Amino acid sequence: MSESRDISDFTIYLEGHDGHRGNVLVHAFIGKVHRVVLVLNRLERAFIDSAMRHTDFEIVGADKRNPTTITLKPVPHVRSYDPQPAFHWAMSQLAAVARGDEPDGRVRGEIAKDLVKLATKDSEDGYKAFWINGHAEAVKFDDNFLHNALALTRTREKEDTPTRWHVGSALGSIVGELRAVDDIADEREFVIVPPTGAESITCVFPESLRATMGDYLFRMVKVEGTLHYGKDSPFPYRVEANDNGIAPYPDRKPRRTLEDLRGVFAGQGRSEPDWGSLLNV
Amino acid sequence: MFYEVVGNELVEQAKQDAVKEILSENRSGTNIIVTSVIAHLEVLPAKLSEKGASDEADYLALFDAEHFAEIELNTNIILRAREIRDYYYVPPDSNGQGHRMMDVGDAIHLATATVQNIPEFHTRDNKKKKGNVPLLDLYKNQTVPKVCGKYDLKILSPEAAQGSLGV
Numbered sequence: 186m187s188e189s190r191d192i193s194d195f196t197i198y199l200e201g202h203d204g205h206r207g208n209v210l211v212h213a214f215i216g217k218v219h220r221v222v223l224v225l226n227r228l229e230r231a232f233i234d235s236a237m238r239h240t241d242f243e244i245v246g247a248d249k250r251n252p253t254t255i256t257l258k259p260v261p262h263v264r265s266y267d268p269q270p271a272f273h274w275a276m277s278q279l280a281a282v283a284r285g286d287e288p289d290g291r292v293r294g295e296i297a298k299d300l301v302k303l304a305t306k307d308s309e310d311g312y313k314a315f316w317i318n319g320h321a322e323a324v325k326f327d328d329n330f331l332h333n334a335l336a337l338t339r340t341r342e343k344e345d346t347p348t349r350w351h352v353g354s355a356l357g358s359i360v361g362e363l364r365a366v367d368d369i370a371d372e373r374e375f376v377i378v379p380p381t382g383a384e385s386i387t388c389v390f391p392e393s394l395r396a397t398m399g400d401y402l403f404r405m406v407k408v409e410g411t412l413h414y415g416k417d418s419p420f421p422y423r424v425e426a427n428d429n430g431i432a433p434y435p436d437r438k439p440r441r442t443l444e445d446l447r448g449v450f451a452g453q454g455r456s457e458p459d460w461g462s463l464l465n466v
Numbered sequence: 467m468f469y470e471v472v473g474n475e476l477v478e479q480a481k482q483d484a485v486k487e488i489l490s491e492n493r494s495g496t497n498i499i500v501t502s503v504i505a506h507l508e509v510l511p512a513k514l515s516e517k518g519a520s521d522e523a524d525y526l527a528l529f530d531a532e533h534f535a536e537i538e539l540n541t542n543i544i545l546r547a548r549e550i551r552d553y554y555y556v557p558p559d560s561n562g563q564g565h566r567m568m569d570v571g572d573a574i575h576l577a578t579a580t581v582q583n584i585p586e587f588h589t590r591d592n593k594k595k596k597g598n599v600p601l602l603d604l605y606k607n608q609t610v611p612k613v614c615g616k617y618d619l620k621i622l623s624p625e626a627a628q629g630s631l632g633v
Binding site: 286287288289290340343344350351353355357358360361379380381382405412414419434435437438439440441442443444445446447448449450451453454455456457458460 | 468469471472473474486489492493498500504507508509510511512513521523524525527528529530531532533534535537538540541542543545546549552553569570571581582583584607608609610614615616
């Protein structure tokens with residue numbers, strides 16, 4: 186199937202079904218030609234980031250012998266447009282899917298669904314095989330292509346699913362520098378700035394800690410209590426500290442650096458965490 | 467990476483130098499080293515001796531939230547870990563071959579890093595074993611080098627370009 190040729194056009198091949206003496210049924214032929222053009226137009230729109238197609242396809246050749254073929258040449262649909270870059274890019278994306286490689290990130294879920302339709306037989310006897318000549322290798326729209334297109338569809342669905350954060354409350358703790366205390370109107374609020382993640386977290390201290398809150402100002406502390414999570418962030422938006430739930434952090438200062446600790450656990454058996462089926466899909 | 471130091475693992479000079487450089491920057495406050503708390507389970511010895519207790523306490527005391535920060539598990543990290551594991555899951559083919567399933571610990575580390583918006587993830591994991599997904603090859607079949615194709619995270623094995631200058 187390897188060939189070297191002028192790649193300014195391409196040919197669609199449909200091999201006829203034995204049940205029809207090697208002839209291709211017209212609805213199958215028209216359906217697949219239409220689908221190929223649709224896919225190429227969608228790929229072009231993704232490539233040039235446009236809502237409208239810029240390319241038409243001229244029929245420059247056709248042959249009824251088995252396989253039945255039609256040769257199409259991309260030509261500009263709009264003035265001063267060169268259809269070749271988008272056409273070549275689109276062909277390379279089809280070849281990537283055929284090989285089982287991931288296509289360009291611009292090939293999103295809707296196009297992946299079109300690729301699934303492209304490789305799906307609408308009827309058993311419409312045609313026997315269907316392919317196009319690509320750049321160097323023919324691209325066969327067979328079961329392998331269908332399998333790869335389905336996998337791409339699943340991947341894109343996962344990628345395109347927006348992140349949803351857990352909404353709820355949990356018992357836990359946060360660590361960070363205590364930067365502000367606000368109790369002017371009995372709010373009992375203080376602000377923690379963690380070393381990573383959230384820019385700041387508003388917390389509430391219990392009445393019992395009012396007298397000692399000033400001791401923690403501008404110090405690194407650990408706050409234990411009820412953490413409230415909302416839909417807009419993975420970090421708690423509010424923490425209600427427990428009684429005695431605020432303490433300097435860490436509870437002991439580092440005595441040695443990591444380099445000082447080089448080799449301290451050498452030769453000792455390590456835990457081999459067995460997570461079992463936790464998180465199994 | 468922690469165990470590479472505390473276990474004194476034998477690695478190439480370029481890797482040792484890179485770790486020294488990172489730790490030197492850490493001491494001067496130009497970086498912060500972040501890890502999931504599950505790293506402790508992977509780093510600490512299985513059995514505790516009397517001498518080991520002091521070392522263990524000193525190891526844990528490193529995590530001061532200024533130079534070293536440990537990130538606790540929470541629901542959002544667990545959900546992200548499940549998403550990552552699902553994304554990189556490869557079912558076996560018709561011959562029962564080619565199955566790939568990311569280690570849960572790796573998924574939690576990646577989830578922690580992406581939820582916390584950590585820019586760089588340091589690992590030496592480049593070996594395929596028992597159908598695992600080597601983290602240094604995570605983006606090998608992706609055109610977009612992002613976790614799950616959408617979460618920014620540079621994954622690398624730190625290696626010094628040249629020998630440490632000892633500064």
